[in-house]
Amino acid sequence: MTEPKDFTASMDSDSRRTPVRVAFVTRRTSPQVRTRDDRYVMTYPEVLFRAAVASEILLLALALVSLFWNAPLEGLADPMQTPNPAKAPWYFLGLQELLHYFPPVVGGVLIPTLVVLALIVIPYFGINIEAEGFWIRNRDAKVRTLILVVALVAVFLSWFKVWAVLIPTVAIVALTLVGAFPSAHAGAFRRWLHLKPLPFWIMSWFLIVATILTLIGTFFRGAGWALVWPWEVD
Amino acid sequence: MANLVEEFAEFRKSRVWRSVFRAGSGQSNLHRSLAVQQNVFLHLAAVKVRRRALEFGVTWYLGTLSLACFLILTVTGILLMLYYHPSVPQAYADMKDLQFVVSAGVFLRNLHRWSAHAMVLLVFAHLFKVFYRGAYRPPREFNWVIGVILLMITLFLSYTGYLLPWDQLAFWAITVGSNILAAVPLLGAKIRFLILGGHTVNANALLRFYVLHCVILPLIAALFVAVHFWRIRKDGGLYTGEKSDD
Numbered sequence: 001m002t003e004p005k006d007f008t009a010s011m012d013s014d015s016r017r018t019p020v021r022v023a024f025v026t027r028r029t030s031p032q033v034r035t036r037d038d039r040y041v042m043t044y045p046e047v048l049f050r051a052a053v054a055s056e057i058l059l060l061a062l063a064l065v066s067l068f069w070n071a072p073l074e075g076l077a078d079p080m081q082t083p084n085p086a087k088a089p090w091y092f093l094g095l096q097e098l099l100h101y102f103p104p105v106v107g108g109v110l111i112p113t114l115v116v117l118a119l120i121v122i123p124y125f126g127i128n129i130e131a132e133g134f135w136i137r138n139r140d141a142k143v144r145t146l147i148l149v150v151a152l153v154a155v156f157l158s159w160f161k162v163w164a165v166l167i168p169t170v171a172i173v174a175l176t177l178v179g180a181f182p183s184a185h186a187g188a189f190r191r192w193l194h195l196k197p198l199p200f201w202i203m204s205w206f207l208i209v210a211t212i213l214t215l216i217g218t219f220f221r222g223a224g225w226a227l228v229w230p231w232e233v234d
Numbered sequence: 235m236a237n238l239v240e241e242f243a244e245f246r247k248s249r250v251w252r253s254v255f256r257a258g259s260g261q262s263n264l265h266r267s268l269a270v271q272q273n274v275f276l277h278l279a280a281v282k283v284r285r286r287a288l289e290f291g292v293t294w295y296l297g298t299l300s301l302a303c304f305l306i307l308t309v310t311g312i313l314l315m316l317y318y319h320p321s322v323p324q325a326y327a328d329m330k331d332l333q334f335v336v337s338a339g340v341f342l343r344n345l346h347r348w349s350a351h352a353m354v355l356l357v358f359a360h361l362f363k364v365f366y367r368g369a370y371r372p373p374r375e376f377n378w379v380i381g382v383i384l385l386m387i388t389l390f391l392s393y394t395g396y397l398l399p400w401d402q403l404a405f406w407a408i409t410v411g412s413n414i415l416a417a418v419p420l421l422g423a424k425i426r427f428l429i430l431g432g433h434t435v436n437a438n439a440l441l442r443f444y445v446l447h448c449v450i451l452p453l454i455a456a457l458f459v460a461v462h463f464w465r466i467r468k469d470g471g472l473y474t475g476e477k478s479d480d
Contacts, residue, residue, distance in 0.1 A: 040282045044269040047283055054295045055302035062306065062352060066344035073333070076326045077405035079434065086406035089396050091354050091389060096410065104417030119382045123375030131368060203365055
């Protein structure tokens with residue numbers, strides 16, 4: 001469609017008259033030339049096809065589950081008859097478990113609000129952008145600060161007897177400290193721990209604690225919110 | 235069969251086809267670009283993506299699967315609406331009708347229920363996967379915020395749907411949840427009254443949850459999903475850790 005340009009090949013050293021020049025590259029210094037850009041693929045059909053296959057596999061899996069397991073349906077709602085225990089949907093059982101330990105304004109309002117705010121502001125803080133290994137600088141000061149913070153948190157959690165949060169918290173901090181002092185011949189795992197940034201530790205702590213609380217609320221709480229075995233939960 | 239394929243290819247060149255799909259058909263990258271760019275739904279996405287972004291390990295396809303759940307839930311949800319009255323105690327009778335009277339009613343409700351649980355799980359997983367990849371970094375920070383909003387909407391959608399069967403499980407789960415709301419300082423009781431249409435879970439609450447679940451929240455979700463997808467393109471495609479060179 002476009003007209004071929006009328007180039008002429010010529011030898012010249014005046015860059016204003018002939019701005020396009022040919023570079024002679026010797027074998028030893030030859031630059032890497034990408035002949036074909038294969039790092040990109042077309043959305044249609046490559047991406048749409050994969051998305052369709054992924055969606056169909058999911059639909060198939062959910063359809064199979066739906067054939068063999070029925071959605072729960074209990075008796076007609078009766079405001080006069082409170083089941084014991086009355087449980088929220090599973091994704092709120094971590095919160096309900098917190099309500100067991102803390103007053104409602106802390107467990108039901110303060111903590112979830114802080115969690116949502118903390119999630120929202122993640123990309124706006126440099127510490128989450130740089131993601132520098134936590135132990136790379138100021139190690140000794142950080143060890144002292146970490147132990148102090150965890151001691152305070154431990155006192156707070158012990159005061160409310162929240163062992164379900166305290167134990168994983170201490171375990172994760174111990175794991176963090178394992179990475180603090182890698183010796184010259186430390187294993188790969190320890191060196192991996194050493195290089196993990198603070199956001200990684202905080203998010204993993206949140207993920208593990210939230211999972212544990214949800215599992216306890218779902219499988220280990222019976223009448224009167226007492227601890228029971230999973231097979232005793234009805 | 236080969237004949238059919240050829241005829242379909244011929245049909246794609248016809249004026250009728252091209253009047254619907256503005257770009258027409260073709261095998262060239264230009265035609266493939268136009269197929270995306272000229273489609274109101276697909277144009278939210280870029281016409282080409284990094285090959286690495288398609289590798290399973292990068293995303294686990296969690297965003298795609300969340301959207302797939304949303305679509306399954308929309309279709310099954312609309313079908314369920316045909317058999318459902320948001321009134322007390324008819325709502326519960328409708329559940330029983332789905333169970334015993336409606337053809338494949340049990341399957342329909344099961345698929346809706348399990349897809350809803352799957353969506354909550356997948357959206358949570360999506361959030362953590364994006365975090366651990368560091369894909370929230372600039373310039374994608376606001377798309378992360380939209381993602382958090384979408385997580386909230388997903389939870390509200392699931393929660394409002396939880397009441398609709400009007401059985402003991404539904405009633406008391408919402409009672410527990412709305413009591414938490416009442417713990418908000420100063421405004422707690424008022425917020426609960428606004429959401430339930432009363433001081434306890436009752437027929438008004440059922441109607442409000444129904445409207446939220448079937449109209450308001452899905453519309454808001456669709457809006458934010460659109461922005462979420464559009465921002466992927468605007469922010470330079472899915473984060474793969476590679477430096478973009480264009």
